[in-house]
Amino acid sequence: MRDYRHWQRIPTRWADNDVYGHVNNVVHYAFMDTVINTWLISEAGLDIHGGAAIGLCVESHCNYRAPISFPDAVDGGLRVGRLGRSSVRYEVGFFPVDRDDVVAEGHFVHVFVDRLTREPVEIPAGLRAAMEGLVVR
Incomplete structure (x- = not known):
């Protein structure tokens, strides 16, 4: 748990359970998206409405x-x-509240592109600086 640099609590919803009585596997991807984008907006300063660069998910995985x-x-x-020139691999682990056993872990890869042309661009300096604070070596 100490390798993770940012934390966010996520409540489950009644609709997240499936017929087998547990949170359905697809919901974990929404949880990952929520943790990543909440951090990007609130901590890294991503302007989702008017920024010149946006991050597009090109790969995701969950165990x-x-x-x-x-x-x-x-x-x-x-x-x-991993933090590249135009891409970043976010890694997310989910843990029961007040416990250190992982229930799911996964990753998202964002490639930053120009909002209009959708061509890859360098990660903007402000975002990169914030991301460097989350890098695990």
Whole structure:
């Protein structure tokens, strides 16, 4: 858990449970997206409405270790596993509240592109500086 640099608590919702009585696998991807984008907007200063560069998800993956169910909440830990010129690999782990056993872990890769042309661009300096604070070596 100490390798994660940013934390966000995420409550589950009644609708997150599937017929088998646990949070459906696809919901974990929404949790990852929430942790990453909340951090980008609130901590890294990403302007989602007018910024020249935007991050597009080009790869995502999740490993499921243990089930969770509504009304459980999870703590989502965020770190950066790789920071390139125009791409970043965010790594996210989900842990039951007040416990250190992972229930799911995954990654998202964003490629930053020009908002209008969709051509890859360098990660803007302000975002890069914030991301460097999440890099795990």
